[in-house]
Amino acid sequence: MRSVSVAGIGSTAFGRLPNMPIEALAVEAAATGLEDARIDQREIGALYLGNFISGPLTGQEVLAGIVGDNLGLPNVPCTKVEGACASGGIAFRHAVLAIATGQCDAALVVGVEKMTHATTPDVTAALNCAMDNRADGVSGLTFPGLFGIAWRVHTQRYGTNREQVSAVVMKNKRNGLKNPLAQMGANLTAEQIAASALICDPLQLYDCCPASDGAAALVLVASDRLDRKDRVDVAATVQTRGAARIAGHPDLCSFDATVQAARRAYEQSGLSPKDIDFVELHDCFSIAEVIDSEDLGIAPRGKGAVYAAEGRTAVGGEIPINPSGGLLAKGHPVGATGVGQLYEATLQLRGKHPNQVQGAAIGLTHNLGGTGVACTVNILKRSDA
Protein backbone atom coordinates (compact mmCIF):
# COMPACT_ATOMS: atom_id res chain seq x y z
CA MET A 1 0.00 0.00 0.00
CA ARG A 2 1.32 3.44 -0.94
CA SER A 3 1.50 6.29 1.55
CA VAL A 4 -1.14 9.02 0.99
CA SER A 5 -0.91 12.72 1.86
CA VAL A 6 -3.22 15.71 2.03
CA ALA A 7 -2.18 18.12 -0.72
CA GLY A 8 -4.94 20.68 -0.42
CA ILE A 9 -7.98 21.65 1.63
CA GLY A 10 -11.03 23.84 1.15
CA SER A 11 -14.20 24.60 3.05
CA THR A 12 -17.19 26.90 3.04
CA ALA A 13 -18.38 28.33 6.34
CA PHE A 14 -20.82 26.06 8.15
CA GLY A 15 -24.19 27.60 8.97
CA ARG A 16 -27.14 29.21 7.27
CA LEU A 17 -26.11 29.83 3.66
CA PRO A 18 -29.41 30.58 1.86
CA ASN A 19 -27.80 31.79 -1.36
CA MET A 20 -25.72 28.68 -1.97
CA PRO A 21 -27.47 25.67 -3.55
CA ILE A 22 -26.01 22.29 -2.63
CA GLU A 23 -23.86 21.89 -5.77
CA ALA A 24 -22.48 25.42 -5.33
CA LEU A 25 -21.38 24.59 -1.77
CA ALA A 26 -19.61 21.44 -2.94
CA VAL A 27 -17.95 23.08 -5.95
CA GLU A 28 -16.79 26.08 -3.89
CA ALA A 29 -15.08 23.86 -1.30
CA ALA A 30 -13.56 21.61 -3.97
CA ALA A 31 -12.27 24.50 -6.10
CA THR A 32 -10.60 26.02 -3.02
CA GLY A 33 -9.03 22.63 -2.27
CA LEU A 34 -7.63 22.34 -5.80
CA GLU A 35 -6.19 25.87 -5.57
CA ASP A 36 -4.59 25.08 -2.21
CA ALA A 37 -3.07 21.90 -3.69
CA ARG A 38 -1.82 23.83 -6.74
CA ILE A 39 -2.94 20.94 -8.88
CA ASP A 40 -4.66 20.90 -12.26
CA GLN A 41 -8.12 19.32 -12.13
CA ARG A 42 -7.12 17.05 -15.04
CA GLU A 43 -4.72 15.25 -12.68
CA ILE A 44 -7.57 14.06 -10.44
CA GLY A 45 -8.19 10.34 -10.92
CA ALA A 46 -11.27 9.85 -8.71
CA LEU A 47 -13.87 11.83 -6.78
CA TYR A 48 -15.62 10.56 -3.66
CA LEU A 49 -18.45 12.69 -2.33
CA GLY A 50 -20.00 12.19 1.10
CA ASN A 51 -23.62 13.22 1.38
CA PHE A 52 -26.55 11.95 3.41
CA ILE A 53 -29.90 13.46 2.42
CA SER A 54 -29.61 15.57 -0.72
CA GLY A 55 -32.46 13.51 -2.22
CA PRO A 56 -35.18 14.18 0.37
CA LEU A 57 -34.08 17.74 1.25
CA THR A 58 -33.01 19.22 -2.10
CA GLY A 59 -34.38 16.81 -4.70
CA GLN A 60 -30.89 16.46 -6.18
CA GLU A 61 -28.99 13.19 -6.62
CA VAL A 62 -25.99 12.19 -8.80
CA LEU A 63 -24.18 14.91 -6.87
CA ALA A 64 -20.74 13.38 -7.38
CA GLY A 65 -21.12 13.50 -11.17
CA ILE A 66 -22.55 17.02 -11.09
CA VAL A 67 -19.65 18.27 -8.97
CA GLY A 68 -17.08 16.49 -11.15
CA ASP A 69 -18.65 18.02 -14.25
CA ASN A 70 -18.65 21.53 -12.75
CA LEU A 71 -14.99 21.19 -11.79
CA GLY A 72 -13.99 20.03 -15.28
CA LEU A 73 -12.61 16.74 -14.01
CA PRO A 74 -11.57 14.23 -16.66
CA ASN A 75 -13.73 11.18 -17.38
CA VAL A 76 -12.99 9.51 -14.03
CA PRO A 77 -15.15 7.68 -11.49
CA CYS A 78 -17.23 10.11 -9.42
CA THR A 79 -18.97 8.31 -6.57
CA LYS A 80 -21.37 9.45 -3.87
CA VAL A 81 -21.16 7.49 -0.63
CA GLU A 82 -23.70 7.50 2.17
CA GLY A 83 -23.37 6.43 5.78
CA ALA A 84 -25.58 8.99 7.54
CA CYS A 85 -23.43 11.33 9.68
CA ALA A 86 -20.31 9.30 8.79
CA SER A 87 -20.71 9.87 5.02
CA GLY A 88 -17.80 12.33 4.87
CA GLY A 89 -15.37 10.06 6.72
CA ILE A 90 -16.33 7.16 4.48
CA ALA A 91 -15.71 9.25 1.33
CA PHE A 92 -12.24 10.09 2.67
CA ARG A 93 -11.37 6.46 3.34
CA HIS A 94 -12.41 5.41 -0.17
CA ALA A 95 -10.23 8.13 -1.72
CA VAL A 96 -7.26 7.07 0.42
CA LEU A 97 -7.75 3.45 -0.68
CA ALA A 98 -7.96 4.44 -4.36
CA ILE A 99 -4.51 6.03 -4.13
CA ALA A 100 -2.98 3.50 -1.71
CA THR A 101 -3.87 0.63 -4.05
CA GLY A 102 -2.55 2.40 -7.12
CA GLN A 103 -5.87 3.09 -8.86
CA CYS A 104 -4.86 6.73 -9.21
CA ASP A 105 -2.24 9.21 -7.98
CA ALA A 106 -4.60 12.00 -6.92
CA ALA A 107 -8.18 11.98 -5.65
CA LEU A 108 -10.71 14.54 -4.52
CA VAL A 109 -12.86 14.12 -1.40
CA VAL A 110 -15.91 16.33 -0.93
CA GLY A 111 -18.50 16.35 1.84
CA VAL A 112 -21.66 18.43 1.53
CA GLU A 113 -25.11 18.96 3.01
CA LYS A 114 -27.86 21.55 2.60
CA MET A 115 -30.42 21.64 5.45
CA THR A 116 -31.41 25.08 6.70
CA HIS A 117 -33.91 25.83 3.90
CA ALA A 118 -36.11 22.92 5.05
CA THR A 119 -38.74 22.96 7.81
CA THR A 120 -37.90 21.31 11.14
CA PRO A 121 -40.35 18.40 10.60
CA ASP A 122 -38.84 17.77 7.15
CA VAL A 123 -35.30 17.80 8.58
CA THR A 124 -36.34 15.50 11.45
CA ALA A 125 -37.99 13.09 9.01
CA ALA A 126 -34.94 13.11 6.74
CA LEU A 127 -32.53 12.55 9.65
CA ASN A 128 -34.66 9.66 10.83
CA CYS A 129 -33.76 7.91 7.54
CA ALA A 130 -30.53 7.06 9.40
CA MET A 131 -32.48 4.73 11.68
CA ASP A 132 -33.63 1.18 11.02
CA ASN A 133 -37.17 2.43 10.60
CA ARG A 134 -38.85 -0.97 10.95
CA ALA A 135 -37.12 -1.56 14.29
CA ASP A 136 -36.42 1.71 16.14
CA GLY A 137 -38.66 3.99 14.08
CA VAL A 138 -41.95 2.45 15.26
CA SER A 139 -41.19 3.11 18.95
CA GLY A 140 -40.96 6.85 18.24
CA LEU A 141 -37.22 7.04 18.95
CA THR A 142 -35.31 10.07 17.62
CA PHE A 143 -31.57 10.74 17.51
CA PRO A 144 -31.59 13.09 20.49
CA GLY A 145 -33.61 10.32 22.17
CA LEU A 146 -30.87 7.77 21.56
CA PHE A 147 -28.39 10.03 23.33
CA GLY A 148 -30.81 10.86 26.15
CA ILE A 149 -31.01 7.11 26.80
CA ALA A 150 -27.21 6.82 26.72
CA TRP A 151 -26.77 9.76 29.11
CA ARG A 152 -29.09 8.22 31.70
CA VAL A 153 -27.02 5.02 31.70
CA HIS A 154 -23.80 7.04 32.02
CA THR A 155 -25.20 8.89 35.01
CA GLN A 156 -26.46 5.71 36.64
CA ARG A 157 -23.16 3.87 36.18
CA TYR A 158 -20.55 6.62 36.63
CA GLY A 159 -22.40 9.42 38.44
CA THR A 160 -21.98 11.86 35.55
CA ASN A 161 -23.91 15.07 36.30
CA ARG A 162 -25.36 18.05 34.42
CA GLU A 163 -22.50 20.37 35.40
CA GLN A 164 -19.79 18.04 34.10
CA VAL A 165 -21.56 17.58 30.77
CA SER A 166 -22.08 21.35 30.54
CA ALA A 167 -18.28 21.71 30.62
CA VAL A 168 -18.23 19.99 27.20
CA VAL A 169 -20.80 22.45 25.83
CA MET A 170 -19.00 25.50 27.24
CA LYS A 171 -15.63 24.36 25.88
CA ASN A 172 -16.85 23.60 22.35
CA LYS A 173 -18.96 26.77 22.11
CA ARG A 174 -15.95 28.80 23.31
CA ASN A 175 -13.67 27.09 20.77
CA GLY A 176 -16.20 27.94 18.09
CA LEU A 177 -15.80 31.65 18.79
CA LYS A 178 -12.23 31.42 17.45
CA ASN A 179 -13.17 29.51 14.30
CA PRO A 180 -14.34 31.79 11.45
CA LEU A 181 -16.12 28.80 9.82
CA ALA A 182 -18.21 28.04 12.92
CA GLN A 183 -21.97 28.53 12.95
CA MET A 184 -22.57 29.22 16.63
CA GLY A 185 -19.63 29.88 18.87
CA ALA A 186 -20.68 31.43 22.18
CA ASN A 187 -19.65 32.24 25.69
CA LEU A 188 -22.18 30.26 27.69
CA THR A 189 -22.58 29.87 31.43
CA ALA A 190 -23.54 26.65 33.18
CA GLU A 191 -26.72 28.44 34.31
CA GLN A 192 -27.75 29.27 30.73
CA ILE A 193 -27.23 25.67 29.65
CA ALA A 194 -29.15 24.28 32.63
CA ALA A 195 -32.02 26.69 31.95
CA SER A 196 -32.38 25.78 28.25
CA ALA A 197 -35.40 23.81 27.00
CA LEU A 198 -35.58 20.07 27.67
CA ILE A 199 -35.36 18.13 24.40
CA CYS A 200 -34.97 14.46 25.42
CA ASP A 201 -34.30 14.09 29.15
CA PRO A 202 -31.66 14.71 30.28
CA LEU A 203 -30.65 16.32 26.96
CA GLN A 204 -31.37 20.07 26.74
CA LEU A 205 -31.24 22.53 23.85
CA TYR A 206 -27.56 23.52 24.23
CA ASP A 207 -26.58 19.84 24.31
CA CYS A 208 -27.65 19.52 20.66
CA CYS A 209 -25.79 20.52 17.50
CA PRO A 210 -27.61 22.75 14.98
CA ALA A 211 -28.74 21.90 11.45
CA SER A 212 -26.34 23.46 8.96
CA ASP A 213 -25.40 24.06 5.35
CA GLY A 214 -21.80 23.56 4.34
CA ALA A 215 -19.15 21.73 2.38
CA ALA A 216 -15.52 20.76 2.84
CA ALA A 217 -12.99 19.18 0.48
CA LEU A 218 -9.57 17.56 0.50
CA VAL A 219 -7.18 16.83 -2.35
CA LEU A 220 -5.23 13.63 -1.64
CA VAL A 221 -2.12 12.50 -3.50
CA ALA A 222 0.44 9.71 -3.32
CA SER A 223 3.02 10.96 -0.80
CA ASP A 224 5.96 10.53 -3.19
CA ARG A 225 4.27 12.91 -5.66
CA LEU A 226 4.04 15.75 -3.17
CA ASP A 227 6.81 18.22 -2.56
CA ARG A 228 5.43 20.39 0.20
CA LYS A 229 7.20 21.34 3.42
CA ASP A 230 4.08 21.21 5.58
CA ARG A 231 2.98 17.86 4.16
CA VAL A 232 0.32 16.01 6.17
CA ASP A 233 0.25 12.20 5.85
CA VAL A 234 -2.56 9.71 6.43
CA ALA A 235 -1.32 7.40 9.21
CA ALA A 236 -4.53 5.38 9.48
CA THR A 237 -8.02 5.23 8.04
CA VAL A 238 -10.55 2.72 9.36
CA GLN A 239 -14.27 2.16 8.82
CA THR A 240 -16.46 -0.15 10.89
CA ARG A 241 -20.09 -1.21 11.21
CA GLY A 242 -21.99 -1.33 14.49
CA ALA A 243 -25.51 -2.31 15.49
CA ALA A 244 -28.24 -0.97 13.18
CA ARG A 245 -30.73 -0.60 16.06
CA ILE A 246 -30.50 0.65 19.61
CA ALA A 247 -31.45 -2.70 21.17
CA GLY A 248 -28.54 -4.25 19.25
CA HIS A 249 -25.91 -2.40 21.28
CA PRO A 250 -24.37 -4.60 23.98
CA ASP A 251 -23.72 -1.44 26.03
CA LEU A 252 -26.09 1.53 25.78
CA CYS A 253 -23.36 4.06 26.59
CA SER A 254 -20.60 2.86 24.32
CA PHE A 255 -20.46 2.47 20.56
CA ASP A 256 -18.78 -0.73 19.53
CA ALA A 257 -18.14 0.66 16.04
CA THR A 258 -16.00 3.42 17.59
CA VAL A 259 -14.15 1.06 19.94
CA GLN A 260 -13.24 -1.29 17.08
CA ALA A 261 -12.34 1.50 14.64
CA ALA A 262 -10.06 3.16 17.19
CA ARG A 263 -8.34 -0.12 18.06
CA ARG A 264 -7.61 -0.81 14.39
CA ALA A 265 -6.50 2.78 13.70
CA TYR A 266 -3.96 2.63 16.53
CA GLU A 267 -2.77 -0.74 15.20
CA GLN A 268 -2.52 0.52 11.62
CA SER A 269 -0.52 3.60 12.62
CA GLY A 270 1.59 1.97 15.36
CA LEU A 271 0.40 4.76 17.65
CA SER A 272 -1.46 4.76 20.96
CA PRO A 273 -3.92 7.25 22.48
CA LYS A 274 -1.11 8.98 24.39
CA ASP A 275 0.63 9.83 21.08
CA ILE A 276 -2.37 11.85 19.88
CA ASP A 277 -1.98 15.65 20.21
CA PHE A 278 -5.61 16.62 19.52
CA VAL A 279 -8.92 15.03 18.54
CA GLU A 280 -11.82 16.17 16.35
CA LEU A 281 -14.67 13.84 17.33
CA HIS A 282 -18.37 13.41 16.65
CA ASP A 283 -20.10 15.57 19.30
CA CYS A 284 -23.55 15.62 17.68
CA PHE A 285 -24.68 15.90 21.32
CA SER A 286 -22.65 16.87 24.39
CA ILE A 287 -22.95 13.38 25.89
CA ALA A 288 -21.71 11.94 22.57
CA GLU A 289 -18.35 13.69 23.14
CA VAL A 290 -18.17 12.11 26.59
CA ILE A 291 -18.86 8.61 25.25
CA ASP A 292 -16.67 9.03 22.14
CA SER A 293 -13.68 10.21 24.16
CA GLU A 294 -13.95 7.05 26.28
CA ASP A 295 -14.53 4.75 23.30
CA LEU A 296 -11.45 6.23 21.58
CA GLY A 297 -9.30 5.55 24.65
CA ILE A 298 -8.64 9.28 25.13
CA ALA A 299 -10.38 9.43 28.54
CA PRO A 300 -10.66 6.52 30.98
CA ARG A 301 -14.05 4.74 30.92
CA GLY A 302 -16.60 6.81 32.82
CA LYS A 303 -14.32 9.87 33.03
CA GLY A 304 -15.14 11.65 29.76
CA ALA A 305 -17.20 14.39 31.38
CA VAL A 306 -14.84 14.72 34.34
CA TYR A 307 -11.97 15.24 31.88
CA ALA A 308 -13.86 18.12 30.27
CA ALA A 309 -14.79 19.63 33.66
CA GLU A 310 -11.14 19.51 34.75
CA GLY A 311 -10.08 21.39 31.60
CA ARG A 312 -7.97 18.51 30.29
CA THR A 313 -9.71 18.58 26.90
CA ALA A 314 -9.47 22.36 26.37
CA VAL A 315 -6.96 23.87 23.94
CA GLY A 316 -3.90 24.07 26.18
CA GLY A 317 -5.04 21.04 28.17
CA GLU A 318 -3.36 17.65 28.02
CA ILE A 319 -5.53 16.35 25.13
CA PRO A 320 -7.56 19.04 23.34
CA ILE A 321 -10.87 17.76 21.95
CA ASN A 322 -12.70 19.65 19.19
CA PRO A 323 -10.56 22.79 19.04
CA SER A 324 -12.68 23.66 15.96
CA GLY A 325 -15.78 23.94 18.14
CA GLY A 326 -16.97 20.50 17.04
CA LEU A 327 -20.45 19.81 15.74
CA LEU A 328 -21.93 21.66 18.73
CA ALA A 329 -20.43 25.02 17.72
CA LYS A 330 -19.06 24.64 14.21
CA GLY A 331 -22.30 23.05 13.00
CA HIS A 332 -23.30 19.73 11.47
CA PRO A 333 -23.97 19.76 7.72
CA VAL A 334 -24.29 15.99 8.01
CA GLY A 335 -22.47 14.72 4.91
CA ALA A 336 -19.79 17.43 5.20
CA THR A 337 -18.92 16.88 8.84
CA GLY A 338 -16.34 14.08 8.49
CA VAL A 339 -14.47 15.97 5.75
CA GLY A 340 -14.72 19.18 7.80
CA GLN A 341 -13.00 17.41 10.71
CA LEU A 342 -10.12 16.40 8.41
CA TYR A 343 -9.93 19.98 7.08
CA GLU A 344 -9.59 21.24 10.67
CA ALA A 345 -7.03 18.57 11.53
CA THR A 346 -4.90 19.44 8.48
CA LEU A 347 -4.92 23.13 9.43
CA GLN A 348 -3.76 22.16 12.95
CA LEU A 349 -0.93 20.01 11.56
CA ARG A 350 0.16 22.81 9.24
CA GLY A 351 0.32 25.07 12.30
CA LYS A 352 -2.23 27.44 10.74
CA HIS A 353 -5.38 26.84 12.78
CA PRO A 354 -7.18 29.88 14.25
CA ASN A 355 -7.40 27.92 17.52
CA GLN A 356 -3.97 26.31 17.25
CA VAL A 357 -2.89 23.44 19.51
CA GLN A 358 0.78 24.22 20.17
CA GLY A 359 3.17 21.72 18.61
CA ALA A 360 0.40 19.57 17.12
CA ALA A 361 2.03 16.76 15.13
CA ILE A 362 -0.58 13.96 15.26
CA GLY A 363 -4.37 14.38 15.12
CA LEU A 364 -7.27 11.93 15.22
CA THR A 365 -10.72 12.39 13.67
CA HIS A 366 -13.83 10.37 14.53
CA ASN A 367 -17.07 10.35 12.56
CA LEU A 368 -20.11 8.31 13.72
CA GLY A 369 -23.26 7.61 11.71
CA GLY A 370 -26.82 6.59 12.54
CA THR A 371 -27.38 4.73 15.77
CA GLY A 372 -23.67 3.83 15.71
CA VAL A 373 -24.10 1.77 12.55
CA ALA A 374 -21.19 3.37 10.66
CA CYS A 375 -17.96 4.80 12.00
CA THR A 376 -14.65 6.07 10.67
CA VAL A 377 -11.52 6.87 12.64
CA ASN A 378 -8.61 8.57 10.87
CA ILE A 379 -5.17 9.56 12.09
CA LEU A 380 -3.23 12.31 10.32
CA LYS A 381 0.36 13.25 11.06
CA ARG A 382 2.91 15.82 10.02
CA SER A 383 5.37 14.22 7.60
CA ASP A 384 8.26 15.22 9.89
CA ALA A 385 6.59 13.69 12.98
Added chain:
Amino acid sequence: MPDVSVLKCRKCGALDAGPRLLCPNCRSRALEAAQVEGKGTLLSWTIIRRAPAKMKALAPYAVCVVDLEAGVRVTGRLQAVDAALRPGARVRCAALEGGVAIFSAEA
Protein backbone atom coordinates in the same frame (compact mmCIF):
# COMPACT_ATOMS: atom_id res chain seq x y z
CA MET B 1 -50.05 -8.88 31.33
CA PRO B 2 -49.72 -9.17 27.52
CA ASP B 3 -46.86 -11.19 26.08
CA VAL B 4 -44.29 -9.51 23.86
CA SER B 5 -44.00 -10.81 20.32
CA VAL B 6 -40.45 -11.57 19.19
CA LEU B 7 -38.85 -13.74 16.53
CA LYS B 8 -37.56 -17.26 17.17
CA CYS B 9 -35.29 -19.13 14.78
CA ARG B 10 -36.76 -22.55 14.01
CA LYS B 11 -33.30 -23.90 13.20
CA CYS B 12 -31.08 -22.72 16.08
CA GLY B 13 -33.65 -21.41 18.57
CA ALA B 14 -32.13 -17.90 18.79
CA LEU B 15 -34.51 -15.12 19.87
CA ASP B 16 -34.45 -11.63 18.34
CA ALA B 17 -36.56 -8.53 18.89
CA GLY B 18 -37.08 -8.30 15.12
CA PRO B 19 -38.10 -7.44 12.55
CA ARG B 20 -35.47 -9.41 10.66
CA LEU B 21 -35.27 -11.37 7.43
CA LEU B 22 -32.60 -13.87 8.43
CA CYS B 23 -31.48 -15.31 11.74
CA PRO B 24 -28.38 -13.23 12.61
CA ASN B 25 -26.90 -16.33 14.25
CA CYS B 26 -27.34 -19.11 11.65
CA ARG B 27 -28.74 -17.16 8.65
CA SER B 28 -31.80 -19.37 8.50
CA ARG B 29 -34.88 -17.86 6.81
CA ALA B 30 -37.14 -19.83 9.13
CA LEU B 31 -38.00 -17.15 11.65
CA GLU B 32 -41.34 -17.46 13.39
CA ALA B 33 -43.25 -15.22 15.76
CA ALA B 34 -42.90 -16.30 19.38
CA GLN B 35 -44.62 -14.90 22.46
CA VAL B 36 -42.40 -14.29 25.48
CA GLU B 37 -43.36 -13.07 28.93
CA GLY B 38 -43.31 -9.24 29.13
CA LYS B 39 -41.27 -9.14 32.34
CA GLY B 40 -37.86 -7.57 32.45
CA THR B 41 -35.38 -4.95 33.62
CA LEU B 42 -35.51 -1.32 32.53
CA LEU B 43 -32.09 -0.28 31.17
CA SER B 44 -32.84 3.34 30.34
CA TRP B 45 -35.39 5.72 28.88
CA THR B 46 -35.86 9.26 27.63
CA ILE B 47 -38.86 11.50 27.14
CA ILE B 48 -39.33 12.58 23.53
CA ARG B 49 -40.74 16.10 23.50
CA ARG B 50 -40.08 16.87 19.82
CA ALA B 51 -41.55 13.92 18.01
CA PRO B 52 -41.36 12.90 14.34
CA ALA B 53 -44.44 14.16 12.44
CA LYS B 54 -46.20 10.77 12.46
CA MET B 55 -45.84 10.47 16.28
CA LYS B 56 -46.78 14.07 17.10
CA ALA B 57 -50.18 13.29 18.63
CA LEU B 58 -48.51 11.04 21.19
CA ALA B 59 -45.82 13.49 22.41
CA PRO B 60 -44.45 13.78 24.99
CA TYR B 61 -43.82 10.04 25.33
CA ALA B 62 -41.08 7.94 26.91
CA VAL B 63 -39.01 5.54 24.77
CA CYS B 64 -37.27 2.82 26.77
CA VAL B 65 -34.94 -0.14 26.37
CA VAL B 66 -35.80 -3.28 28.35
CA ASP B 67 -33.98 -6.58 28.85
CA LEU B 68 -36.74 -9.21 28.93
CA GLU B 69 -36.26 -12.21 31.20
CA ALA B 70 -36.63 -14.37 28.09
CA GLY B 71 -33.24 -13.07 26.99
CA VAL B 72 -34.21 -10.47 24.38
CA ARG B 73 -33.47 -6.74 24.48
CA VAL B 74 -36.39 -4.68 23.15
CA THR B 75 -37.17 -1.04 22.47
CA GLY B 76 -40.59 0.07 23.69
CA ARG B 77 -42.33 2.87 25.53
CA LEU B 78 -43.11 3.53 29.18
CA GLN B 79 -46.70 4.03 30.26
CA ALA B 80 -45.70 6.57 32.91
CA VAL B 81 -42.51 8.04 34.33
CA ASP B 82 -42.40 9.15 37.94
CA ALA B 83 -39.54 10.88 39.71
CA ALA B 84 -38.53 7.74 41.61
CA LEU B 85 -38.00 5.63 38.47
CA ARG B 86 -34.40 4.44 38.02
CA PRO B 87 -32.54 2.29 35.50
CA GLY B 88 -32.60 -1.26 36.81
CA ALA B 89 -36.28 -1.06 37.80
CA ARG B 90 -38.42 -4.16 37.26
CA VAL B 91 -40.98 -3.53 34.52
CA ARG B 92 -43.70 -5.53 32.81
CA CYS B 93 -45.54 -5.13 29.53
CA ALA B 94 -48.86 -3.42 30.25
CA ALA B 95 -50.15 -3.00 26.69
CA LEU B 96 -49.27 -3.29 23.03
CA GLU B 97 -49.74 -0.33 20.69
CA GLY B 98 -49.15 -0.93 17.01
CA GLY B 99 -46.80 -3.79 17.85
CA VAL B 100 -44.81 -1.67 20.33
CA ALA B 101 -44.61 -2.95 23.91
CA ILE B 102 -45.73 -0.40 26.51
CA PHE B 103 -44.09 -1.09 29.86
CA SER B 104 -44.97 -0.05 33.38
CA ALA B 105 -42.96 -0.34 36.59
CA GLU B 106 -43.83 -3.27 38.85
CA ALA B 107 -45.51 -2.18 42.04
